[in-house]
Amino acid sequence: MRILGIDPGLETTGYGVIAIEGDRAVHVRHGVIRTRPAxxxxxxxxxxxxxxLAVARESGAAAAAVEAGFxxxxxxxxxxxxxxxxxxxxxxxDAGLEVAEYAPALVKQTVAGFGRGEKAQVARMVAFQLGLAAPPAPEDAADALAVAITHWAHGRLAGLPRSLA
Amino acid sequence: MRILGIDPGLETTGYGVIAIEGDRAVHVRHGVIRTRPAxxxxxxxxxxxxxxLAVARESGAAAAAVEAGFxxxxxxxxxxxxxxxxxxxxxxxDAGLEVAEYAPALVKQTVAGFGRGEKAQVARMVAFQLGLAAPPAPEDAADALAVAITHWAHGRLAGLPRSLA
Structure with a gap:
């Protein structure tokens, strides 16, 4: 099963797709959508x-999660x-996906534990968990992968709750 | 020409449609869309x-305006x-309309002048300007009509600017 994670922002929105293979998550793709400030x-x-919408349709994802809160x-x-x-x-x-929401603090805690949860630390832990050679960039895409990992982790722990926001 | 005004809110969104006939604005319809908090x-x-989207398509509007700011x-x-x-x-x-935006203070000033601009006062002035027998209700719909009137008024004054938000 594939999970699409989103870290939304008007200027830059990060997205990340992971695939669940057995008991582990593997990286599929990540990137950002930018809009022109002008x-x-x-x-x-x-x-x-x-x-x-195009990313969601091409992703093959069966589930989606968005970072909630501010x-x-x-x-x-x-x-x-x-x-x-x-x-x-x-x-x-519109892509037919159910949307789960996770608070920023929960996403950081899930991928980086109870440490400081700085941006760079989140990206390093995402790379570690997905077996990537280097932290994914830019940061918004790394955060989106972290949201997808959070959805996977909480689904394993609690039977895929709709929303933990 | 018809103008669709919107006063957005997650629980209740007001909409109002006015028609410009010569040098005056007349009331077409107004209402609200509510979503279930649960x-x-x-x-x-x-x-x-x-x-x-359904309201916009049925309205016959050629222009639209939304209350901006918070x-x-x-x-x-x-x-x-x-x-x-x-x-x-x-x-x-999605309905093919250009969207103008007006700050709440500008909407109140346009329909109710430099007075206190309380909600009830805005509804009374909307009724007066559109020749209605009673203030339109609920308040969100009255505010939406005020947004449409603001778009008309500023178009007359300044050649239909795209945004005064």
């Missing part, structure tokens, strides 16, 4: 939605992240 | 998007509003 808001949301106090940043999240969720729904 | 996030966003300091509320806004913007884009 473009109108509607055009950026359409580009993000359409780009992720770390910070900036209301404007939260508003923009919400817009990007909705574009991602609608793309996954 | 439903999954993805299902709510799909319901909102699909509902507004009044408040609650990061979680901003995140949810961002999600609803994106679902609305994507529905309008």
């Amino acid at each position: 473009a109108a808001r509607a055009a950026r949301l359409v580009a993000l939605r359409d780009g992720l 770390v910070g106090q900036n209301v404007r940043s939260a508003l923009l992240l919400g817009e990007a999240r909705a574009a991602a969720i609608l793309a996954l729904a | 439903a999954a996030r993805a299902a709510r966003l799909v319901a909102l998007r699909d509902g507004l 009044v408040g300091q609650n990061v979680r509320s901003a995140l949810l509003l961002g999600e609803a806004r994106a679902a609305a913007i994507l529905a309008l884009a």
Whole structure:
């Protein structure tokens, strides 16, 4: 089974696909979708939605997970992240995928344990868990792979809950 | 020409359609789309998007405007509003409409002047401007009509700018 993980953002959205083979997860692909800051808001949301819809359809994924929640106090940043999240969720729904959500703290804890969970540490642990020679880049794609790993791990532990957000 | 105004919200999204006849705006219809709080996030966003897409297609509108921005300091509320806004913007884009955005303060100022701009005052001024016997209800629908009036007013003043958000 393949799992598609998404780390949404209006400027850069990371995606990562893993495949579950027996009791381990292997890397399939990862990347980012960027939207032009100079473009109108509607055009950026359409580009993000359409780009992720294509990724979802090509991925062969049977499940999808999105990083939920927001770390910070900036209301404007939260508003923009919400817009990007909705574009991602609608793309996954349009691709016929159920969408699980995981809080950022849970994703970090799942792949990197109870350490500091810094960005670079998450990417190193994703590489370790998927048997990659080097940390996946850019960071948004590494985070997306971490979201996919989180969905796999929590499915193993708890029988694939719909949402742990 | 008809203008569709939207006041987005995850729980309740207001919409309002006005028609420009010569130098005045007349009321066509208004209403709200509600989503079930108990439903999954993805299902709510799909319901909102699909509902507004149907409204947009049936409205005969040639232009659309959405209330932008967020009044408040609650990061979680901003995140949810961002999600609803994106679902609305994507529905309008999917209906082939250009989407203008207006800040809440500008909408209130346009329909209710420099007064306090309370919700009830906005609804009364919308009724006055559109020649309605009573303030339109619920408030989210009245606000959506105010957004449509704002798009009309600023188009008259400034040659239909794309965005004044």
